[in-house]
Amino acid sequence: MIYEFLRLTKTDAMDLLSSLHQAREKAMPWRILAGRLAQLEASAPLAPDGQPWIRAVEAISGFSANHLRRMSKASSLIEVMVQRWPDHAGILNALSFTHSEVLGRLWEADAAAVEHLLKAERWPSYGALLAQYEKARSRRSAPNAAGKLALGNFRDRVNSFLEQKSSLALFDRVPHHPYLKPDFLAFLPNGQIIAWDCMLMPEKVDQEALHRRFAAWATEASFVTEFWIAVQHDRGMDHMHRCIMDLDLKNIGVMAFGGSGAVISPHGPPAPDRRKSAVNTAFAPSLQSRGDSRN
Incomplete structure (x- = not known):
């Protein structure tokens, strides 16, 4: 694609x-x-x-920049809702910023509640909409725990896939490295290091959160030959591809499970290249020795 x-x-x-x-x-x-x-x-x-x-x-x-960010996020969420419910585009596009912002938050907490509102004959007041959002938000603590469990299960799935795909010594508990913390690492016989990090892509991508994640990945990727991001499906790849382009992350790839496979492939060395930095030089031998002991 x-x-x-x-x-x-x-x-x-x-x-x-x-x-x-x-x-x-x-x-x-x-x-x-x-x-x-x-x-x-x-x-x-x-x-x-x-x-x-x-x-x-x-x-x-x-x-203010903060107000602009809020408007930007609310607008992007309204666009997502319009795509999902095009028959309600008129009312969604006509909402004020304050209503749109709260509706966007409700959408993130409980999409079904938004659908119910759109089908209702009367649109709620701002106060009623805010109260409904607060109620939905209070119910989100339990799903957070479920999300952690889902991510753990996905990591296990990726681990099994990588072990079946290659005979490399795969580390799911990365030896100490101050700046490199992926879910899995492998040390190749030629001395190259490959890393994999897992992420569950939400249905509604939070671009600011994704940007922060890529800022961290950009640093981690500079210490390895290839850095792969494993996601559960191939939706939302336009956002990830844009981050890779903006940061010029040539050695980062994305592999999707349940989708089209390697959606984005690495195409060059890391930039900046910290593979021969002092911190990596001290780290690599310990990883290699552990790999030799497991082979």
């Missing part, structure tokens, strides 16, 4: 940014503002002056 992203020219991007001047004072519709911010962030990782796009928009729009 090939993923393509619209790249604005520098001039187009600056024109789009200029259109957000005094957006708050002009009462620009919040969905338009969020959409233009999304366009800018999709065009390039940073603004031409080197700062994040959200900071550039903050400087001219009159909205």
